[in-house]
Amino acid sequence: MRSVFFWAVATISAIWGQTFLPGVDLLAPLFLVSLQEEKAAVNFWLCLIWVLIQEGTGSLAFGSGLLFYAALALLFWVGRWMFEAKNFLFVCILAVLSGLLHGGVTWVMATLEDVTIAPQWLLTTSLRQILCFILVWLLVARLYASRVKAHANTLSN
Secondary structure (H helix, E strand, O other): OHHHHHHHHHHHHHHHHHHHOOOOOOHHHHHHHHHHHOOHHHHHHHHHHHHHHHHHHOOOOOOHHHHHHHHHHHHHHHHOOOOOOOOHHHHHHHHHHHHHHHHHHHHHHHHHOOOOOOHHHHHHHHHHHHHHHHHHHHHHHHHHHHHHHHHHHHHHO
Protein backbone atom coordinates (compact mmCIF):
# COMPACT_ATOMS: atom_id res chain seq x y z
CA MET A 1 0.00 0.00 0.00
CA ARG A 2 2.92 2.34 0.72
CA SER A 3 4.18 1.84 -2.82
CA VAL A 4 0.81 2.89 -4.26
CA PHE A 5 0.77 5.98 -2.05
CA PHE A 6 4.36 6.88 -2.98
CA TRP A 7 3.75 6.59 -6.73
CA ALA A 8 0.42 8.42 -6.50
CA VAL A 9 2.01 11.37 -4.69
CA ALA A 10 4.97 11.36 -7.09
CA THR A 11 2.64 11.30 -10.10
CA ILE A 12 0.45 14.12 -8.79
CA SER A 13 3.54 16.17 -7.97
CA ALA A 14 4.98 15.62 -11.46
CA ILE A 15 1.70 16.60 -13.12
CA TRP A 16 1.54 19.71 -10.96
CA GLY A 17 5.15 20.54 -11.88
CA GLN A 18 4.36 20.18 -15.58
CA THR A 19 1.88 23.06 -15.31
CA PHE A 20 4.84 25.33 -14.60
CA LEU A 21 7.10 23.82 -17.27
CA PRO A 22 5.03 23.39 -20.43
CA GLY A 23 6.48 20.90 -22.85
CA VAL A 24 8.64 19.15 -20.24
CA ASP A 25 7.80 15.59 -19.23
CA LEU A 26 8.36 15.23 -15.49
CA LEU A 27 6.90 11.74 -15.45
CA ALA A 28 9.86 10.35 -17.43
CA PRO A 29 12.28 10.46 -14.46
CA LEU A 30 9.63 8.67 -12.38
CA PHE A 31 9.55 6.02 -15.08
CA LEU A 32 13.32 5.63 -14.78
CA VAL A 33 13.15 5.23 -10.99
CA SER A 34 10.37 2.70 -11.49
CA LEU A 35 12.48 0.75 -13.99
CA GLN A 36 15.38 0.79 -11.52
CA GLU A 37 13.41 -0.21 -8.44
CA GLU A 38 10.12 -1.94 -9.19
CA LYS A 39 9.04 -5.31 -10.56
CA ALA A 40 7.94 -5.70 -14.19
CA ALA A 41 4.22 -5.79 -13.38
CA VAL A 42 4.43 -2.55 -11.38
CA ASN A 43 6.41 -0.92 -14.19
CA PHE A 44 3.79 -1.96 -16.73
CA TRP A 45 0.90 -0.41 -14.78
CA LEU A 46 2.78 2.75 -13.88
CA CYS A 47 3.92 3.22 -17.48
CA LEU A 48 0.39 2.62 -18.76
CA ILE A 49 -1.00 5.24 -16.39
CA TRP A 50 1.72 7.77 -17.25
CA VAL A 51 1.38 7.25 -21.01
CA LEU A 52 -2.39 7.72 -20.79
CA ILE A 53 -1.91 10.88 -18.74
CA GLN A 54 0.62 12.30 -21.21
CA GLU A 55 -1.47 11.32 -24.22
CA GLY A 56 -4.63 12.74 -22.68
CA THR A 57 -3.11 16.06 -21.68
CA GLY A 58 -0.92 16.57 -24.74
CA SER A 59 -1.92 18.45 -27.85
CA LEU A 60 -0.28 16.08 -30.34
CA ALA A 61 -1.89 13.04 -31.89
CA PHE A 62 -2.00 9.79 -29.94
CA GLY A 63 1.28 7.92 -30.05
CA SER A 64 3.93 10.46 -29.14
CA GLY A 65 3.90 9.58 -25.43
CA LEU A 66 3.84 5.88 -26.19
CA LEU A 67 6.77 6.25 -28.59
CA PHE A 68 8.72 8.35 -26.06
CA TYR A 69 8.25 5.94 -23.14
CA ALA A 70 8.91 2.84 -25.27
CA ALA A 71 12.15 4.37 -26.56
CA LEU A 72 13.14 5.43 -23.03
CA ALA A 73 12.57 1.87 -21.76
CA LEU A 74 14.60 0.48 -24.67
CA LEU A 75 17.46 2.90 -23.97
CA PHE A 76 17.37 1.87 -20.30
CA TRP A 77 17.51 -1.85 -21.03
CA VAL A 78 20.27 -1.47 -23.63
CA GLY A 79 22.24 0.87 -21.36
CA ARG A 80 22.03 -1.56 -18.45
CA TRP A 81 24.37 -3.86 -20.35
CA MET A 82 27.10 -1.22 -20.12
CA PHE A 83 26.29 0.60 -16.86
CA GLU A 84 24.92 -0.09 -13.42
CA ALA A 85 21.23 0.90 -13.49
CA LYS A 86 21.60 3.51 -10.72
CA ASN A 87 24.93 4.94 -11.91
CA PHE A 88 24.74 8.74 -12.04
CA LEU A 89 26.65 8.88 -15.34
CA PHE A 90 24.13 6.44 -16.83
CA VAL A 91 21.27 8.63 -15.61
CA CYS A 92 22.93 11.72 -17.13
CA ILE A 93 23.33 9.92 -20.45
CA LEU A 94 19.67 8.87 -20.30
CA ALA A 95 18.72 12.46 -19.47
CA VAL A 96 20.54 13.78 -22.55
CA LEU A 97 19.01 11.07 -24.71
CA SER A 98 15.63 11.84 -23.15
CA GLY A 99 15.96 15.50 -24.11
CA LEU A 100 16.98 14.62 -27.67
CA LEU A 101 14.25 12.02 -27.90
CA HIS A 102 11.63 14.37 -26.49
CA GLY A 103 12.54 17.08 -28.99
CA GLY A 104 12.74 14.58 -31.85
CA VAL A 105 9.40 12.95 -31.13
CA THR A 106 7.74 16.34 -30.71
CA TRP A 107 9.18 17.60 -34.00
CA VAL A 108 8.22 14.43 -35.92
CA MET A 109 4.67 14.34 -34.55
CA ALA A 110 4.19 18.06 -35.16
CA THR A 111 5.49 17.68 -38.71
CA LEU A 112 3.07 14.81 -39.34
CA GLU A 113 0.22 17.05 -38.18
CA ASP A 114 1.42 20.06 -40.23
CA VAL A 115 2.00 22.04 -37.06
CA THR A 116 4.86 24.52 -37.08
CA ILE A 117 7.10 24.57 -34.02
CA ALA A 118 9.72 27.25 -33.52
CA PRO A 119 13.16 25.58 -33.44
CA GLN A 120 14.23 27.84 -30.58
CA TRP A 121 11.27 26.68 -28.46
CA LEU A 122 12.03 23.05 -29.29
CA LEU A 123 15.70 23.46 -28.31
CA THR A 124 14.81 25.25 -25.07
CA THR A 125 12.26 22.58 -24.16
CA SER A 126 14.75 19.81 -24.89
CA LEU A 127 17.38 21.47 -22.67
CA ARG A 128 14.81 21.92 -19.90
CA GLN A 129 13.88 18.25 -20.27
CA ILE A 130 17.51 17.24 -19.74
CA LEU A 131 17.97 19.42 -16.66
CA CYS A 132 14.61 18.55 -15.10
CA PHE A 133 15.14 14.84 -15.79
CA ILE A 134 18.32 14.81 -13.71
CA LEU A 135 16.91 16.95 -10.88
CA VAL A 136 13.64 15.03 -10.59
CA TRP A 137 15.45 11.69 -10.78
CA LEU A 138 17.80 12.73 -7.95
CA LEU A 139 14.87 13.79 -5.78
CA VAL A 140 12.62 10.80 -6.46
CA ALA A 141 15.43 8.24 -6.22
CA ARG A 142 16.43 9.59 -2.80
CA LEU A 143 12.83 9.70 -1.60
CA TYR A 144 12.27 6.16 -2.82
CA ALA A 145 15.44 4.94 -1.10
CA SER A 146 14.44 6.61 2.18
CA ARG A 147 10.97 5.07 1.90
CA VAL A 148 12.48 1.61 1.44
CA LYS A 149 14.89 2.17 4.36
CA ALA A 150 12.03 3.34 6.63
CA HIS A 151 9.97 0.31 5.66
CA ALA A 152 12.90 -2.02 6.40
CA ASN A 153 13.38 -0.38 9.81
CA THR A 154 9.73 -0.96 10.73
CA LEU A 155 10.03 -4.62 9.72
CA SER A 156 13.14 -5.14 11.86
CA ASN A 157 11.53 -3.66 14.99
